[in-house]
Amino acid sequence: MKKKSILLPGLMILIISLVSHTAVAQEHAKQEKLKYAQVKVNGMACPFCAYGLEKKLKAIDGVIKIEIDVENGVASLEFEADKMVDKKTIADAVKKAGFTPDSIIFLAKLPEKETKPEF
Amino acid sequence: MNKIQILFFTILTICTGCKPESWQYSRVIPLENITPIGIIRDTDNLWVSDVSNNRLVELSLTGEIIGLYDGFRRPMNIALSRSDNALYVPEYFADTVRIFKNGKISTLQLVNLPDSPAGVAVYKDYIAIADFFGHRIILKNNKDEIIIGQEGHEFGDLYYPTDVAFYNDELFVADAYNNRVMVYDLKGNKLKAIGYEDGINVATGIEVADDRVFVTDFHGNRVLIYDLLGNLQQILTESINEPTDLSYSKKDNLLYIANYGDSSILVYEKK
CATH class of the missing domain: 1.20.5 (Single alpha-helices involved in coiled-coils or other helix-helix interfaces)
Structure with a gap:
């Protein structure tokens, strides 16, 4: 027993x-297989915020490219092929930049973009 | 000259002196493939920090490109040291302030490192740096450094400061997300707050010159002009779209505005 x-x-x-x-x-x-992520961020507006977010996201180990779409409040990330980046790491970086992440989605490829300025 | 004539000329002189100043839109300098954040008027030309292309741009006063200087990592609100004609460039991405002089670049030595320096100002032996993510100002005086402000919303606190300016031994800070200007003495004592009642929506840039405080209201698409006590003198709106910085030229009474939203420079003239 x-x-x-x-x-x-x-x-x-x-x-x-x-x-x-x-x-x-x-x-x-x-x-x-999901080499990309799109992060929707609330309240991103001025260039100081946008470039600040870019800086904090680029500091993540494994991130090789970032594009910020200020108008739509979306950051698109590309990862190194052999690096794992989890949602929490991305969310923490977004918070460090002073924002709240609305959603984080991993993707196999980024959606076709309209004319977006590359940061 | 009889008494009546003397009286007439006296009144005329007084009235001319009393005429309120007025800033009026003069012209636009369009910029192609340049994203202006910081702007400074030198004696004979203009300097713009082109943030998206990581470079400084030197322009003639009519807008022709004179020089492009690469290698800056997200340069923001720049400053000019008029004593030695050196440009001070805060690198938002590299957490450094670079000194650009006679085509050569050096790095400002700091004990306290900023987390994304957004703006810089130079005055006598003082250099002030707006530490955006640090919510503070690093004030360097020769080898000494003091820290001014802390994160918060109370009088004297800062919340994402983006630019700094000196005037008459006072330090003026564009306290961006507190939507105001905070003023300190050079020991870091808080003196006054300006503009907090005027609906500013992100105060990104500041210039203090000719006894006037000029502030950019980024989302409000305005430039607000105050006297040194903080009394609002004029609000500029014509053609202004997401302004980030400004520079005043006393020589010809012109105000240059970095019009980020339209990728242009606006010129206003004091009448």
């Missing part, structure tokens, strides 16, 4: 950790 009560929670922990590990691995595997 005692053995059972120890074994059962242990087994549960093992299963949970295996499931979560698999989920993380799957997310990473998915992200390997």
